[in-house]
Each structure stands twice: as structure tokens, then as C-alpha cells.
Amino acid sequence: MNFLYSSPKQAGTGSFLVFALLLTTFTLHAQREKADSVANLLLNEKQDSNRVRLLWQMAGFAGIYNPDTAILLSKQSLNLANDIRYVEGQSKAMGALANAFIKIGNYPRALELYLEKLQLEEKRHVPRNLASVLMNIGIVHVMQEEYREALGYYSKADSVIQVNRITDMQYFILLNTGDAYNRIDQNDSAFRYFQQSLQEAKRRNDIDLVGTSMTGLGHSYLKMQRYDKSLQNYKEAIRYLQEANDDEILCEATLGLGNLYNRLGKYDSAIFYANISLLTSQKGDFLTHQLEAAEFLGNQYKKAETIDSAFAYISLVRQLNDSINSKSRIRQLQILASNEQLRQLEIAELKKKAAKERKKQLQLLGIGIFIPGLFLFTLFLSRRKIRPGVIKVMGILSLLFLFEYLTLFLHPYVVELTNHTPVLEILIFVAIAAILIPAHHRIEHWLIQKLIRHRARKEALLRLKTMKIQIKNPG
Numbered sequence: 001m002n003f004l005y006s007s008p009k010q011a012g013t014g015s016f017l018v019f020a021l022l023l024t025t026f027t028l029h030a031q032r033e034k035a036d037s038v039a040n041l042l043l044n045e046k047q048d049s050n051r052v053r054l055l056w057q058m059a060g061f062a063g064i065y066n067p068d069t070a071i072l073l074s075k076q077s078l079n080l081a082n083d084i085r086y087v088e089g090q091s092k093a094m095g096a097l098a099n100a101f102i103k104i105g106n107y108p109r110a111l112e113l114y115l116e117k118l119q120l121e122e123k124r125h126v127p128r129n130l131a132s133v134l135m136n137i138g139i140v141h142v143m144q145e146e147y148r149e150a151l152g153y154y155s156k157a158d159s160v161i162q163v164n165r166i167t168d169m170q171y172f173i174l175l176n177t178g179d180a181y182n183r184i185d186q187n188d189s190a191f192r193y194f195q196q197s198l199q200e201a202k203r204r205n206d207i208d209l210v211g212t213s214m215t216g217l218g219h220s221y222l223k224m225q226r227y228d229k230s231l232q233n234y235k236e237a238i239r240y241l242q243e244a245n246d247d248e249i250l251c252e253a254t255l256g257l258g259n260l261y262n263r264l265g266k267y268d269s270a271i272f273y274a275n276i277s278l279l280t281s282q283k284g285d286f287l288t289h290q291l292e293a294a295e296f297l298g299n300q301y302k303k304a305e306t307i308d309s310a311f312a313y314i315s316l317v318r319q320l321n322d323s324i325n326s327k328s329r330i331r332q333l334q335i336l337a338s339n340e341q342l343r344q345l346e347i348a349e350l351k352k353k354a355a356k357e358r359k360k361q362l363q364l365l366g367i368g369i370f371i372p373g374l375f376l377f378t379l380f381l382s383r384r385k386i387r388p389g390v391i392k393v394m395g396i397l398s399l400l401f402l403f404e405y406l407t408l409f410l411h412p413y414v415v416e417l418t419n420h421t422p423v424l425e426i427l428i429f430v431a432i433a434a435i436l437i438p439a440h441h442r443i444e445h446w447l448i449q450k451l452i453r454h455r456a457r458k459e460a461l462l463r464l465k466t467m468k469i470q471i472k473n474p475g
Contacts, residue, residue, distance in 0.1 A: 294313050
């Protein structure tokens, strides 16, 4: 399971990681290898539905190390899925594209895609997919600090999970809901969901998840001023997280413990654990956690009037703010670049569709010219010395082409009218057939008889003329 997280606030006052069922985590090297492997399969794949699947899978792997490539691949997958009306592919491609936008910080576009994906999943009745997209919409709202909106979607996801007993998602919805309540300082609700998530983590026997939930409980107990319980949960969480090598949440747990010791007036212990948080975040290059720890340490040394140390951490805070702002500017440029990339891709797709439509129109035009041409050719043959059977076959072919052309011409309008509903399409075409088939038989009979009679009358006149000539010139 991969997880996404929003930028945390100061630990112990509302920050917490948010988990989502989006991708699978590997090292960057492993992700590149998997992307290359899928690319090789894609080169030889001819079936469109498989190409859609391979494209969104490749986008998922590329999203870890190259979001721009992931956006391009996801869009290609989505366009192809739309062309062949492959609903599963549309849903997966939208998810992959939304994940890539989250990676570059384009949360509004990610939310828009998730909402489109939700509309698809509501029609498909696949509970796990529906719960997943509802939870991911909630996560994007958390990233935009829209916590009450997030809780609404978490509640819907939780209902789907409970009704359909989707056990592998229960931990994540409990943790995410607890996190959202924690951010809006509804401590009783946050505590209840963190407690339930801890029970689920223990049931799974997953030490990383246990450490994560206990960190959440540490935050809740700290806000509730139950310092003994907060201390117990933070310390146990740190032990589990160290064993699981989960450095990112370890940063949060150690800084949370630093906040607790600060509340208790144990300033040396507060500085000790804040330093652990800072060193751990520096090792993992977690800029936001570094900033939180540096701000905390700067405030601690400022209160202690240790000027040199306070100045050093204030300088570090400035550097980290510059780095974060620089990253933010880079993200804005990435968003602009990705928007332009998508615009160009959409232009190319529109040109491709226009060329395809023009080809189709030319084919219909050619058929439209061919049918009357065939009919006129049949009339021409009826005036020549050709066997009646040939004329009859040509007449039948002319009418068959005409009626099949009418069906082909009407099909797009019927599909649009019924919104791709197979039952309605069948009923409409049955009604059309009920009209066309009898009409076809009547017209066929009339036309063939007309052509043959015309031919017979012409031949009779020719025989009569010959007989008159013979009478005038006997012997």
C-alpha cells in the first residue's frame, strides 16, 4: 500500500499522515524496472483493452519518479479507453491521472478527476472501487484543508466498506477519519477512530500500522491533557515505528513526544526528542518535518535564552522555508507544464478524431454514391441482352445495399438517443426492422418484376418488329 499525506501542521496539534489505497510502494529503482518491463510488453501488444491496462500500470510506476511522464501515459490510456468504451480502463486511467496530479500538487485537477471516476463507479456497482474513490476524494479535500468535506466522503466510504465487508480497507478509513477529526480538534471523535484503527492494526499484526495509530492516540491524549496516556502511546509508537523503519511517521511521533515534554516542563527531554525528529527528517529529506522540528527547537532555545543555538535554528528555519518555497514554485511550473502538455495532447487527439471522422464521412459518401450507381447500372443492364437472372440478382443487391446503408446511417443517432443503453438500442432497431423488412420485400418484388417486365416487353417488341419485316419481305 502506498500512502499520500497532506503537509502536516505542528505535531501534536493537528498533524497526521493520511493513508490512501492508490499505488504500491517500491524503491525508485524497482519502480523504474517495473515501468521498463511494462513498456516492453506495450510495444508488442495489439489488443486495445490490454494497451489501456498496460498504459495505466506504467503510469502508476512512473508516477513515483516522473509525474510528467505519468500524466502523459495516463491521458493516453484514458483517451484509448474512451475510444473503445472500456469502462474499467476509463476508471483506472482516471485514478492514475489523478494520482499524478496529486504528486505535482495540482489538487483541484485531481479532485475533478476523482469526481468523474466516482460517477463511473456509482454506475458499475463494484463496492471496493467505489469505497476507494470516495476515500481518495476525502484525502484530496484534506490536502486542501477542507476537513469537513473530507469527513463527508470518509463517512460514505465507511458505509460502503461496512456494508460490503471490505476488510482490507477498514484500517485506512478508520485512521483517515480519526485524522480529519484531529485536525478540527474534535478530540473525542478523533480518539474513538484512532482507538478503533489500533484494534484493527493489532488484528492484522502489522507493527507499522500499530505505531501509526498509537501516534494518533498520543496526539489525542495530549489535546485531552491526559499526559500519562499520551506519554505511553508516543513511546510505544516510537518503538514500533523504529522496528518498522517508518521514518516519516517516526518524525511525527518524536516531535509529538517533544511537545508533550514541553507541556510537562521537561525542556531537556523536549529538545532531545525534537532533535531526533530533526535528524530523522533530514535523513529522509522530509522538508516539512524538518521545518516543524527546527521551529520547535528555535522556540525552545529562545525561551532558554541560549542565543547562539536559537539563532542557528532560526537560520535553519529560513533556509527550509526557502527550500519549501522553491519546491512550491517548481510545483507551480510543473502544473503549468502539465497543463500545456495535456492541451497539446488534447489537440492531437482532436485532430486524430477529426481525421477518423472525415474518413468515416468519406466512406459513407462513397457508399451513398455507389448505391444509386449500382441501381442505374442495373437499369442499364435491363436494356441489354442479359439473362433475367442476372438482372434479378443486381436488383436485389441494390436494395440490400440501400437498406443496410440506412441502418448504418441511423446507428450513431440511435446510440446518442439511447445514451448507449443496449436494451433501448435493440428495441429501436427491431422497430426499424419491422418497417424496413416488409418494405424491402415489397420494393424488391416490385423492382424485379418491373425490370424483368421491361426487359420482356422490349424483347416482345423486338420480335414483333422482326416478324413485320419478314411479312413485308417474304422469301
